[in-house]
Amino acid sequence: MSEPSEVLRVGLLGCGTVGSAFVELIGAEATTIEARTGLALEVVRAAVRDVNRPRAGLPPGLELTEDAAALVVAPDVDVVVEVIGGLEPARELVLAALAAGKPVVTANKELLATHGGELFAAADDAGVDLLFEAAVAGGIPIVRPMRESLLGEPIRRVMGIMNGTTNYILTRMTEHGDSYATALADAQLLGFAEADPTADVEGHDAAAKLAILATIAFGYEVTAADVAVEGISGVEDTDIEFARRNAMEVKLLAIGELIPGTDGAAEQVAVRVHPALVPATHPLASVRESFNAVFVEGDAVGELMFYGRGAGGAPTASAVLGDVVDAAVNRRKGSSASLGKLAPGRILPPAELASEYYLHLDVADRPGVLAAVAGVFGDHGVSIRSVVQQDHDDGAALVFVTHVARHADIVATVEELSALDVITEVGSVIRLVAETS
Numbered sequence: 445m446s447e448p449s450e451v452l453r454v455g456l457l458g459c460g461t462v463g464s465a466f467v468e469l470i471g472a473e474a475t476t477i478e479a480r481t482g483l484a485l486e487v488v489r490a491a492v493r494d495v496n497r498p499r500a501g502l503p504p505g506l507e508l509t510e511d512a513a514a515l516v517v518a519p520d521v522d523v524v525v526e527v528i529g530g531l532e533p534a535r536e537l538v539l540a541a542l543a544a545g546k547p548v549v550t551a552n553k554e555l556l557a558t559h560g561g562e563l564f565a566a567a568d569d570a571g572v573d574l575l576f577e578a579a580v581a582g583g584i585p586i587v588r589p590m591r592e593s594l595l596g597e598p599i600r601r602v603m604g605i606m607n608g609t610t611n612y613i614l615t616r617m618t619e620h621g622d623s624y625a626t627a628l629a630d631a632q633l634l635g636f637a638e639a640d641p642t643a644d645v646e647g648h649d650a651a652a653k654l655a656i657l658a659t660i661a662f663g664y665e666v667t668a669a670d671v672a673v674e675g676i677s678g679v680e681d682t683d684i685e686f687a688r689r690n691a692m693e694v695k696l697l698a699i700g701e702l703i704p705g706t707d708g709a710a711e712q713v714a715v716r717v718h719p720a721l722v723p724a725t726h727p728l729a730s731v732r733e734s735f736n737a738v739f740v741e742g743d744a745v746g747e748l749m750f751y752g753r754g755a756g757g758a759p760t761a762s763a764v765l766g767d768v769v770d771a772a773v774n775r776r777k778g779s780s781a782s783l784g785k786l787a788p789g790r791i792l793p794p795a796e797l798a799s800e801y802y803l804h805l806d807v808a809d810r811p812g813v814l815a816a817v818a819g820v821f822g823d824h825g826v827s828i829r830s831v832v833q834q835d836h837d838d839g840a841a842l843v844f845v846t847h848v849a850r851h852a853d854i855v856a857t858v859e860e861l862s863a864l865d866v867i868t869e870v871g872s873v874i875r876l877v878a879e880t881s
Contacts, residue, residue, distance in 0.1 A: 449478050449482050449483060449484040450482060450483055450484065450772075450776060451483075451484045451486060452483050452484065452485050452486070452522050452523060452768075452772045452775075453486055453488045453520055453521055453522045453523075454470075454485060454486065454487045454488065454521070454522070454523050454524075454525055454768060455487075455488065455489050455490075455491070455515045455516065455518065455521035455523070455524050455525070455546075456487055456489070456490040456491065456525050456527070457490075457491050457512055457515065457516070457524065457525065457526045457527065457528050457534070457537060458490075458491070458492070458526065458527040458528035458529070459490045459491075459492050459499060459502070459508070460527070461757040462527045462551055462578070462757050462760045462761055462764065463490065463525075463527045464499065464501055464502065464757070465757035465758050465760070465761035466487075466525065466527070466761040466764050466765060467487050467490070467501075467502060467503065467506065468501055468761075469758070469761045469762065469765050470485050470486075470487060470765065471503060473765065474486075477769060481769060481772070481773065483769065483772050483773070483776075485768065485769075485772070487503075487506060488506075488507065488520060488521065489506070489507045489508075489509055489515055489518070489520075489521065490502075490506060490507070490508055490509070491508075491509050491510065491511065491512035491515045491528075492508050492509070492510065493510065494510070495508040495509065495510055512528075512533065512537055513533075513536075513537065513540065516537050516538075516540045516541040516544065516546065517540060517541070517544045517546075521546065522546065522547075522772075522775070523546060523547050523548075523549065523768055523771050523772065523775070524537075524538075524541040524546050524547070524548045524549070525548075525549045525550075525764060525768060526538055526541075526548060526549070526550040526551070526552055526555075527550070527551050527552070527578075527764070528552075529551075529552055529554065529555075530552070530554060530555070531554060531555055531558060531559070534550075534552055534555050535555055535559050535562075535563070538550065538555070538563060538574075539562075539563070539566055542563070542566045542567050542569075542570045542572060542574065543566070543570060545570055545571075545572055546572065547572045547573035547574070547575070547771035547772075547774070547775055547780070548567070548572070548573070548574050548575070549573075549575045549576070549578075549764055549767040549768050549771060550574070550575075550576050550578075550579060551576070551578035551579050551760055551763070551764055552576075552579060553579040553580060553649070553652040553653055553656060554652055554668075556576055556579055556652075556655075556656050557651070557652035557653070557655040557656055557667060557668035558652075558667060558668060558669075560655075560656065560659060560665070560667070561659075561665040561667075561786055564782075564783050564786065567780070567782070568782050571780055572775075572780050573767075573770070573771040573774055573775070573780045573781050575767035575770060575771055575781065576656070576767070577763040577764075577766060577767050578760045578761075578763035578764045578767065579653070579656060580606070580653045580656050580657055581604075581606060581653065581736045581738060581750070581752070581754045582736065582752070582753055582754045582755045582756060582759040582760045582763065583752055583753050583754075583756075583758075583759025583760060583762045583763050584736060584737075584738065584750050584751065584752040584753070584754060584759075584763075585750065585763070585766075586657070586738050586750045587656075587657075587660065588766075588770075589750070590657065590660045590661060590740070591660055591781060591783065592781075594740070594742065594745065597742040597743070597744055597745050598742060598743040598744065599661040599662065599702070599740060599741070599742045599743075600701065600702050600741055600742065600743060601699070601700065601701045601702070601739075601740075601741040602654070602657050602658060602661050602698075602699070602700045602701075602738065602739070602740055602741075603697055603698070603699045603700070603728070603738075603739045603741075603877075604657075604697065604698055604728070604736065604737055604738035604739055605695055605696065605697065605698075605728060605731050605735075605736050605737050605738075605754075606649075606650040606653040606654065606698045606736055606738065606754065607644055607647075607649050607650045607653075607696060607698075607736070607754070608636060608733075608734035608735065608736055608753075608754045608755050609631055609636050609637045609641065609644035609645065609649075609734070610644055610645055610647075610650070610675075610676050610696040611695065611696065611731065611732070611733065611734060611735065611736070612627070612631050612634075612636050612637075612733050612734045613627040613628055613631055613637075613645070613676065614627075614676065614679070614684075614693075614694055614695060614696065615732045615733050616630060616631075617679070617681070617684050617694075618684055618687070618688070618693060618694065619732075621681075623681065624676070624677065624679060624680075628641060628645065636734050645675050645676055645677050646673065646675030646677065647673040647674060647675040647676075647696060647698075647717040647718070648668070648673060650696060650698040650717045651668050651671040651673045651698065651715075651717045652668045653698065654666075654671055654698035654699075654700055654715055654717060655667050655668045655670065655671055655715065657698075657700060657738070658700035658713060658715050659783070659786065660783065661700060661702075661740075662700070662702050662713050663783075663784070663786060663787060664713050664786060664787050664788070664789040664790065665786040665787070665788060665789045666700070666713060666715055666789045666791070667789070670713075670715055670789055670791045671698075671715045671716060671717055672715070672716040672717070672718070672794035672797065673716070673717045673718070674717065674718040674719065675696070675719075676696050676719050678719075678872060679694055679719055679872065679874075680804075680871060680872055682804060682841070682871065682872075683719075683802075683804065683871075683872045683874060686721075686802065686804070686843060687721055690721075691723065691724045691725075692721045692722060692723055692724060692729070692876075693721075693722050693724060693729040694719055694720070694721060694722075694874070695719070695720055695722050695728060695729070695731070696717065696718070696719055696720075697717070697718065697719075697720045697722070697728070697877065698716075698717045699714075699715070699716055699717075700713065700714070700715045701713070701714045701715075702714075703792055710790055711790070712790045712791065712792040713789055713790060713791055713792065714791075714792040714797055715791065716794065716797060718874075718875055719874050719875075720874065720875045720876065720877045721802055721874055721875070721876045721877065722877045723877070723878075726877065727739060727749050728749075728877075731751065734753070734754070734755070735751065735752065735753065735754065736751070736752065736753070736754025736755075737749055737750065737751040737752075738750045738751075794851060795850065795851055795852035795855070796850060796851070796852070797850070797851045798848050798849060798850050798851070799848060799849070799851070799875040799876065799877075800829070800845065800846055800847060800848055800849070800875065800876040800878075801826075801844075801845070801846045801849060801854050801873060801874070801875055801876065802843070802844070802845050802846075802872070802873070802874045802875075802876060803843070803844045803846070803854075803858070803870070803871075803872070803873050804841060804842075804843050804870075804871035804872045804873075805817065805841065805842045805843075805844070805861065805867060805869070805870055805871060806839060806840075806841055806867070806868040806869040806871060807839060807840055807841070807842055807866055807867055807868060808839055808840075808865075808866045808867075808868065809835060809839045809840040810866070812866075813840075813842075813866045814831070814833070814842065816864060816866055817842060817861065817864070817866070817867070818831075820857055820860050820861050820864070821844070821846070821857055823857075823860070824853045824854075824856045824857045824860070825849070825853050826846050826847075826849045826853050826854060826857050827846060827847040827849070828844055828845075828846055828847070829845045829846055829847050830844070830845045831843065831844050831845075839868055841871075845876065854873065858870055858873060
């Protein structure tokens with residue numbers, strides 16, 4: 445005779461797109477989960493802003509409350525799921541749940557990217573889980589493999605397309621010839637972009653996800669404020685065309701690297717989000733539409749890529765549910781997952797970041813212009829790998845690709861170029877990403 449299933453009572457903070465999808469998914473998968481794990485999952489209560497607002501699809505027995513503070517410490521709640529987003533009151537509620545000895549599952553990337561160190565320490569002190577697979581790349585299983593499967597792997601770089609909105613926009617610009625404004629409007633119409641798309645198109649969403657992954661990968665506390673960020677709003681049609689002619693794709697990349705120390709100096713973490721020219725042969729170049737992908741490079745394992753839907757109610761709810769099951773199993777065993785002791789982040793200053801660069805300049809079409817421009821590059825120690833001149837009716841365009849250069853030297857070069865009377869406009873300045881090793 446089989447043993448009776450253990451009932452796990454879930455308290456839910458937030459019942460919007462992800463929360464309602466999570467409740468629906470539990471209803472659909474509860475029998476399978478119970479058969480495989482011996483756990484009977486039940487959402488007993490959900491905290492919402494307005495209990496009187498109509499909500500379709502919720503089970504009739506689900507209790508709604510506006511008292512989130514009481515929910516997280518209630519004796520009939522075993523695990524807390526936080527999907528309200530934002531910093532407060534999410535931070536206070538998560539800390540209260542952890543202090544009460546309750547495992548917490550969260551999809552809140554902003555919270556973890558800002559207060560992750562405090563929250564991870566609180567979970568360790570309480571001896572309970574703080575799990576967050578859904579906070580990075582939606583339904584793509586990337587957090588758990590990095591926390592567990594790659595725990596002993598010296599990871600040297602994490603690089604990925606971590607925002608589906610920007611990838612959709614760049615795909616439309618590349619494959620359909622849309623302008624940035626047209627592609628953005630299309631993304632908003634389809635629900636890929638918010639009415640205010642700033643967090644996505646200016647790179648802040650990807651920066652929060654990168655901060656979380658870099659913390660896991662390198663063992664240093666990295667916050668979103670540490671990430672150097674550039675968005676895609678400045679990407680122009682001419683940049684897309686240059687990429688196409690040179691067998692490359694323009695992608696918004698989030699890149700975290702562990703930079704070894706030299707001459708006795710300590711190693712540092714470099715974290716940045718920016719548009720990049722990616723060779724067509726690189727696995728990330730083929731990631732299209734609203735899909736996400738994370739490329740991980742380790743000393744022993746080599747190169748790995750995780751790919752899938754990076755957002756949306758159902759994929760995110762799937763990741764939340766997986767964490768809830770993990771938290772329940774750990775709770776039954778009297779154990780919990782931990783990131784271990786995080787060292788204070790030693791962040792490489794953005795000015796010291798180095799890369800190859802693409803620069804597009806509109807110039808007057810007269811003798812001596814190329815020599816004057818090349819002299820500015822040389823004055824700042826920036827070596828030119830190639831230059832192409834493109835004539836048009838009212839002048840010319842010079843397109844430069846540099847060898848590897850410090851960002852500070854590129855910035856100084858651009859500032860001086862902008863002051864030259866032969867320069868009509870300094871256009872895009874975009875980094876290049878090397879082939880895979």
